[in-house]
Amino acid sequence: MTTGAGDHSIVTRGLTKRFRGGQVAVDDLHLSVPRGSVFGFLGPNGSGKTTTIRMLLGLVTPTGGAWELLGAPMPGGIPAALPRVGALVEGPAFYPYLSGEANLRRYDAADPAADPRTASRRIALALERVGLSAAARKRYRAYSLGMRQRLAIAAALLGPRELLVLDEPTNGLDPQGTREVRALVKEIAADGTTVFVSSHLLAEVEQMCTHLGVMRTGRLVAQGSLAELRELNAGETAVVRVETPDTAEAASVLAGLGLAGVRTGDGEAGAELGAVAPERITAALVAAGVAVRGLAVRRPSLEDVFVGLTGEGFDVDG
Amino acid sequence: MSTVDGTGIVTEAEPAGKGATAGSGPAAVPERSSGGAGLRAVPGGLSAGAREQAPASRPPGALRAWWRLLGSEAGLTFRRPRNLAVLAVLAAIPVLIGVVMRLFAEPLAAGAADGPGNGGAIFAQVAGNGLFLTFAALSLLVQLMLPVAVAVVAGDAVAGEAGAGTLRYLLTAPAGRTRLLAVKYGNAVLFCLAAVSVIAVSALVIGLALFPAGPITLLSGTTISFAEGLLRIGLVVLYVTAGMAALAAVALALSTLTEAAIGAIAATVVAVIVTQVLSVVPQLSWLHPYLLPQWWNGFDGVLRDPVATAEMGQGLLVFAAYTAIFGSIAWARFTGKDITS
Ligand SMILES: Nc1ncnc2c1ncn2[C@@H]1O[C@H](COP(=O)(O)OP(=O)(O)OP(=O)(O)O)[C@@H](O)[C@H]1O
Numbered sequence: 001m002t003t004g005a006g007d008h009s010i011v012t013r014g015l016t017k018r019f020r021g022g023q024v025a026v027d028d029l030h031l032s033v034p035r036g037s038v039f040g041f042l043g044p045n046g047s048g049k050t051t052t053i054r055m056l057l058g059l060v061t062p063t064g065g066a067w068e069l070l071g072a073p074m075p076g077g078i079p080a081a082l083p084r085v086g087a088l089v090e091g092p093a094f095y096p097y098l099s100g101e102a103n104l105r106r107y108d109a110a111d112p113a114a115d116p117r118t119a120s121r122r123i124a125l126a127l128e129r130v131g132l133s134a135a136a137r138k139r140y141r142a143y144s145l146g147m148r149q150r151l152a153i154a155a156a157l158l159g160p161r162e163l164l165v166l167d168e169p170t171n172g173l174d175p176q177g178t179r180e181v182r183a184l185v186k187e188i189a190a191d192g193t194t195v196f197v198s199s200h201l202l203a204e205v206e207q208m209c210t211h212l213g214v215m216r217t218g219r220l221v222a223q224g225s226l227a228e229l230r231e232l233n234a235g236e237t238a239v240v241r242v243e244t245p246d247t248a249e250a251a252s253v254l255a256g257l258g259l260a261g262v263r264t265g266d267g268e269a270g271a272e273l274g275a276v277a278p279e280r281i282t283a284a285l286v287a288a289g290v291a292v293r294g295l296a297v298r299r300p301s302l303e304d305v306f307v308g309l310t311g312e313g314f315d316v317d318g
Numbered sequence: 319m320s321t322v323d324g325t326g327i328v329t330e331a332e333p334a335g336k337g338a339t340a341g342s343g344p345a346a347v348p349e350r351s352s353g354g355a356g357l358r359a360v361p362g363g364l365s366a367g368a369r370e371q372a373p374a375s376r377p378p379g380a381l382r383a384w385w386r387l388l389g390s391e392a393g394l395t396f397r398r399p400r401n402l403a404v405l406a407v408l409a410a411i412p413v414l415i416g417v418v419m420r421l422f423a424e425p426l427a428a429g430a431a432d433g434p435g436n437g438g439a440i441f442a443q444v445a446g447n448g449l450f451l452t453f454a455a456l457s458l459l460v461q462l463m464l465p466v467a468v469a470v471v472a473g474d475a476v477a478g479e480a481g482a483g484t485l486r487y488l489l490t491a492p493a494g495r496t497r498l499l500a501v502k503y504g505n506a507v508l509f510c511l512a513a514v515s516v517i518a519v520s521a522l523v524i525g526l527a528l529f530p531a532g533p534i535t536l537l538s539g540t541t542i543s544f545a546e547g548l549l550r551i552g553l554v555v556l557y558v559t560a561g562m563a564a565l566a567a568v569a570l571a572l573s574t575l576t577e578a579a580i581g582a583i584a585a586t587v588v589a590v591i592v593t594q595v596l597s598v599v600p601q602l603s604w605l606h607p608y609l610l611p612q613w614w615n616g617f618d619g620v621l622r623d624p625v626a627t628a629e630m631g632q633g634l635l636v637f638a639a640y641t642a643i644f645g646s647i648a649w650a651r652f653t654g655k656d657i658t659s
Pocket residue numbers: 019020021023024025043044045046047048049050051052200317318658
């Protein structure tokens with residue numbers, strides 16, 4: 001296990017949380033989040049993402065294990081580390097009778113490392129970054145769901161941050177808002193800030209992440225860079241599928257090319273692609289007079305890795 | 319690359335040096351360029367701009383940060399409509415008492431004179447000197463109205479933030495648990511002072527408007543100047559504030575036990591009422607000196623000459639003990655608590 005003093009923003013060693021009542025929400029977690037990475041923290045509902053984030057930020061005391069944030073051993077390092085961490089935990093929470101701006105001022109006042117003389121400027125900048133400048137003076141009560149989510153992101157951007165921890169930042173946002181958050185995360189990461197972002201959907205974070213960690217029922221079942229995770233199902237080969245009425249002929253052509261796992265179905269034939277180039281298959285099928293309606297090559301995707309790791313089930317674990 | 323197998327053991331399959339490439343930054347983020355953005359890219363970005371300036375401005379002193387957070391707390395408390403309504407009610411009651419006494423002064427004073435304790439004696443004096451209305455109003459309101467007002471603010475202090483979810487953001491700011499609790503208590507004491515002062519000032523103004531002013535004849539028979547009378551009102555305000563501050567510590571401790579502010583407020587008020595009931599049961603007289611409300615109107619001493627300090631001194635000791643005990647309970651509970659709201 002890496003010690004991660006300098007090259008990792010988050011390191012956990014055997015982090016465990018057993019809630020009173022016996023529920024083990026997080027079980028023996030060994031996370032390593034490289035500095036400068038955009039780390040997608042994936043897992044289905046109830047897999048322990050939010051509990052992990054609460055432990056990392058010192059809100060919930062782990063029942064086992066140790067962790068470091070920005071090189072500081074926690075929880076002793078809270079005063080030193082947390083001013084450099086922006087956090088969005090389980091959705092926005094603000095004072096409904098205050099304006100968006102006054103809400104940010106309130107949270108800024110709680111940070112002993114924040115300079116009150118630059119507060120107005122930093123608040124205006126954070127609001128501008130999330131596109132809320134126009135609604136700065138509006139009461140939070142009157143904000144829409146998406147505006148609330150944006151304000152929560154603005155609160156995480158109040159100071160110079162080395163690490164952003166975002167728990168489902170696109171929750172409640174429309175597709176446009178989701179794209180905007182992605183662009184913002186990319187832009188923040190380009191400044192060298194590490195971003196730790198949780199989601200239950202791979203598709204939401206895949207495009208912005210450099211690294212992934214996958215949770216299932218409180219356990220980390222995989223972590224690494226995108227390329228490393230893709231390798232996880234390198235053993236599985238691509239498959240080719242031919243849509244045709246002449247299934248038997250197609251199957252014999254595929255077998256003739258030396259493909260393994262040839263099978264026929266209703267109006268289609270398929271096989272494992274192996275080392276054969278798809279264009280050779282097309283040519284062979286045409287030469288054999290097979291009526292080809294369609295030909296598809298399906299390569300194993302990250303999504304398959306994710307589904308393989310977390311299961312496809314609809315039921316919430318635990 | 320590390321994967322975790324079924325037993326939770328991390329298997330490292332990472333060639334040396336790979337960590338460095340991984341940490342080399344998000345240059346390889348495979349995202350296609352995103353479309354138009356309502357999330358605007360600010361020229362010179364926030365982090366960059368703030369970073370260049372962060373080292374230049376030295377970190378604000380710890381003391382200044384405390385004052386800033388206390389100012390923020392007070393701003394929330396004294397701007398919140400509910401709390402302002404509570405203060406308005408506290409200001410209105412002395413007016414009501416004053417008007418009623420003006421209209422029915424004679425029978426009321428006669429009836430009150432045979433009531434228990436010195437409260438009756440104080441009431442009897444009001445018709446003769448307006449300053450006494452302040453003492454009368456405080457000795458009346460300190461029984462229940464003032465404690466309810468204090469419970470509303472101090473009971474809400476932690477539970478209200480927990481219930482709204484704002485507590486998690488204050489703590490990740492990071493406000494610091496001990497610091498946040500201390501500031502919340504300081505703010506509650508400020509509110510106690512404000513509530514007591516509002517009653518005193520309102521009673522003083524209406525008392526002087528409706529009744530004669532001038533030198534005061536004390537309960538002990540001696541006469542003191544009007545200015546000295548004001549000074550003694552100041553002493554009473556401080557004493558009652560100390561008594562309410564002790565209650566605020568109790569309410570704060572209850573506030574750390576729940577995420578429902580109304581529960582902490584109600585529990586505080588119920589505790590006050592139960593204690594009031596206990597304090598009139600003669601069989602429990604051995605217990606009475608330990609009950610907080612028993613000491614709240616122990617300020618008759620200022621109406622004697624010289625000021626009788628013995629009872630007030632004991633009262634202050636009781637207040638200090640309650641504050642220390644319940645403050646410790648609140649601290650122990652709050653610093654060890656899982657924030658799951
Ligand atoms: N305060 C609590 N007391 C007991 N169990 C809890 C508590 N908070 C969470 N849990 C349990 O811990 C598990 C993990 O919850 P957590 O909120 O961390 O999941 P999550 O991955 O964030 O899920 P989601 O995607 O729905 O947000 C769940 O089974 C949940 O029931």
